[in-house]
Amino acid sequence: MRLLSLTVVPALILSGCTQINETDNGSAFPEIAAPELSxxxxxxxxxxxxxxxxxxxxxxxxxxxxxxxxxxxxxxxxxxxxxxxxxWFQDVPLVGITAKNMTPLTISGGATDLSFAYGNEYVAASYREQPKVAVAESDVVFVGYGITAPERGWNDYAGVDVKGKTVLILVNDPDFGTQSLEGEFGGRAMTYYGRWTYKYEEAARQGAAAAIIIHDTDPAAYGWNVVESSWTGEQFYAQSANGGADQTKLNGWIQKDAAAKVFAAAGQDLTAQMAAAKKKGFKAVDLKLKASASLENDIKKTDSKNVVGILxxxxxxxxxxxxxxxxxxxxxxxxxxxxxxxxxxxxxxxxxxxxxxxxxxxxxxxxxxxxxxxxxxxxxxxxxxxxxxxxxxxxxxxxxxxxxxxxxxxxxxxxxxxxxxxxxxxxxxxxxxxxxxxxxxxxxxxxxxxxxxxxxxxxxxxxxxxxxxxxxxxxxxxxxxxxxxxxxxxxxxxxxxxxxxxxxxxxxxxxxxxxxxxxxxxxxxxxxxxxxxxxxxxxxxxxxxxxxxxxxxxxx
Structure with missing residues (x-):
């Protein structure tokens, strides 16, 4: 039987049964009485x-x-x-890191020296359990979408050594903006290569000192306000045996308008480089600039908890x-x-x-x-x-x-x-x-x-x-x-x-x-x-x- 109309506010959802159909293996789906839900x-x-x-x-x-x-x-x-x-609990070992005394992100070596304020123009945090983290006069390289996907014949890091350098990375993946679900990276549907978590993971594997994602509201799926609120204050990471020593020194985000200024200082056009990065065979661009930023960390190890019940x-x-x-x-x-x-x-x-x-x-x-x-x-x-x-x-x-x-x-x-x-x-x-x-x-x-x-x-x-x-x-x-x-x-x-x-x-x-x-x-x-x-x-x-x-x- 069908449920009562959902336009009536129920104290409880009343009884009913699902219609029996076949599973992929040919057996019937179990008949389930609709529950009482408070x-x-x-x-x-x-x-x-x-x-x-x-x-x-x-x-x-x-x-x-x-x-x-x-x-x-x-x-x-x-x-x-x-x-x-x-x-009732499963301990989950975490480390909480709260950044403080953050310096601006400064960019030098180009037509104009630039300085970007922490919070409203860029944010950064460190996955490393160190009291102070600094990137000083680090070469800046634009690595497109920051993807290494050999099964797709794609490597944004091909031919470039980014060890100790600061990489600028685009959010999402190269197929963003297409209307179909066909393409090198699933067309319109984001793959895991498009997630910010992957981009930092790959930058660390490549030996980068800092990884900064260029925020763009549409491909990110949220505005800068979400980035700022999510990345300021205490950040939690899984505890590791090496205290995050294999991670980049700094991971962060920069406003798209601010990033455009960085490219302009290098004599490059961000829009043109974004278009180039969508094509297979893209080559990373050394912007011939230097990046500097630092922060201090308050570090707290804690066992957080999953709550587990069973019937x-x-x-x-x-x-x-x-x-x-x-x-x-x-x-x-x-x-x-x-x-x-x-x-x-x-x-x-x-x-x-x-x-x-x-x-x-x-x-x-x-x-x-x-x-x-x-x-x-x-x-x-x-x-x-x-x-x-x-x-x-x-x-x-x-x-x-x-x-x-x-x-x-x-x-x-x-x-x-x-x-x-x-x-x-x-x-x-x-x-x-x-x-x-x-x-x-x-x-x-x-x-x-x-x-x-x-x-x-x-x-x-x-x-x-x-x-x-x-x-x-x-x-x-x-x-x-x-x-x-x-x-x-x-x-x-x-x-x-x-x-x-x-x-x-x-x-x-x-x-x-x-x-x-x-x-x-x-x-x-x-x-x-x-x-x-x-x-x-x-x-x-x-x-x-x-x-x-x-x-x-x-x-x-």
Whole structure:
């Protein structure tokens, strides 16, 4: 039967069943009764976690202690068991580095000496655990998109030695701006080579002293305000045996207008060089300039925490389905005009954390499924998916026995939609489970409209995917019941421009939760299907993660 209209505010989503369809292996999808999902749980936990008392939930702070304590208590109250032996927690060793006494970035040796102010023109941080870091009179080289991809016949570092030098790098990848999904780097869809994390990793492998990405709003998918708020204040990294000695001294960003001045000082045109960098065979350009910058670091090592709860399966308890959401946010950040400096992270991702609890309640009320279900609230997503990466590399439950999972990151407060948006649609057989779950709602699953923004590499499912575990990540769509796509796009733009990674991502008692609760029902149904089927869904043939999964499963 169909759900009641989502235009009516429900206290609970009422019962129904998914329509039975066939999996890729020909067996039927399990018939799942629609759960009882408490909107009050969603509201109360979202409001609590995003209150000023939690100070933005940065790892290693009093806000973390409060958040992880609350989540573990809510998991226990829902009826889950501790997920790490007798503990609710998995320690995640991090180092927090707070930059101070930052000098301007100075550029010399050209037609004009330049100086760029920290914060509004450039930002930088060091991954090295050193009290002071300096780059002095470092040669400046433009390396295009900073990509080394031998399987694609692409090497932006070919023929140039950047050891000890400062590299300027373009954001995204060379196919950005194309309309199709065909090209050297997947056309319009960003590859991992387009992510800023990759660019710093590759610069370090090449021996660069500093790596600075040229910020451009469209290919970055966010404005400078997001860069500034995200890169100022304490930054978290995974602890390493060498204290980050194999990393560049400085990683950072520079405003595009400022970068244009750097190129002009070298007698070069940034726009022309950006066009050249899109073509295979691009050669890095020595700008014949020198860069200097320094900063001091306050260093703090800490064990942050993933929160783990489990509902043991009835018949196959050693097979696992996993739900993930990150509990952390940015803590204190650049103040808004009214002086508010707490990045509360209500939508991102107090909503997803609340969803873990609401789902746990529903699972326990419905009774244990055949397979075990893990509820994992991870730390340090905002610092580069560090909590999920740590769990995936140090799993409490074997990844080879983890059937698949669902990631939840930032529920849209836009009202009910006619669609859901799948980030990475077409990558795995989990798409079939989602489509089956949507049938009774009359909704459709659509591919993300902006694959160039690289959302697939920006949330915690990626940590599991790259180690082979099929994960699905979808969100409420923008084709709204009330107002259609135009209204949905307006809501999304307003959030990105005015709240995302800023102090105004705050709880609003007037939010319309009907769309959220409809989406939550789908999250439940997809996960419950996985927990009740005997199938082992895989990545589709030809997908980048298929071989890793096949190798993992071969030993079972």
């Amino acid at each position: 909107v009050e749980t969603m509201k109360s936990i979202t409001e609590e976690l995003s209150s000023d008392a939690y100070e933005g939930r940065a790892p290693g702070t009093a806000g973390e202690e409060k958040a992880t304590k609350l989540i573990s208590e809510k998991f226990a109250a829902a009826g889950l068991a501790p997920g790490n032996g007798e503990s 043991k399966g009835k018949t196959r308890p050693d097979e696992y389905v996993i739900y993930t959401a990150h509990w952390d946010h940015l803590g204190r950040c650049k103040p808004a005009a009214d002086g508010d400096d707490i990045c509360n992270g209500a939508v991102d991702n107090a909503t997803g954390t609340a969803a873990l609890v609401a789902l746990a309640e529903a699972y326990v009320k419905a009774g244990a499924p055949d397979r075990s279900v893990i509820f994992l609230a991870v730390t340090a997503e905002e610092s580069g998916l560090l909590g999920s990466k740590y769990y995936a590399e140090n799993p409490i439950y074997p990844l080879s026995q983890t059937v698949g999972g669902v990631n939840m990151d930032a529920f849209a407060m836009a009202g009910p939609a006619k669609n859901v948006v799948v980030v990475g649609k077409g990558k795995s057989q989990l798409d079939g489970y989602l489509e089956a779950a949507l049938k009774d709602d009359g909704r459709v699953a659509e591919a993300e409209p902006t694959p160039e923004k690289g959302f697939y590499y920006r949330s915690d499912h990626f940590s599991f995917a790259k180690l082979g575990v099929p994960m699905i990540y979808f969100e409420g769509g923008e084709d709204l019941v009330d107002g259609g796509r135009e209204a949905g796009e307006a809501v999304s733009k307003d959030y990105t421009d005015n709240r995302y990674h800023g102090p105004k991502d705050e709880y609003d008692p007037d939010w319309d939760w009907t769309g959220v609760m409809g989406d939550l029902k789908i999250y439940y149904t997809v996960g419950r299907m996985l927990a009740m089927t005997e199938e082992w869904p895989n990545w589709n043939e030809g997908d980048e993660f298929r071989a890793t999964r096949d190798k993992s499963r071969a030993g079972n």
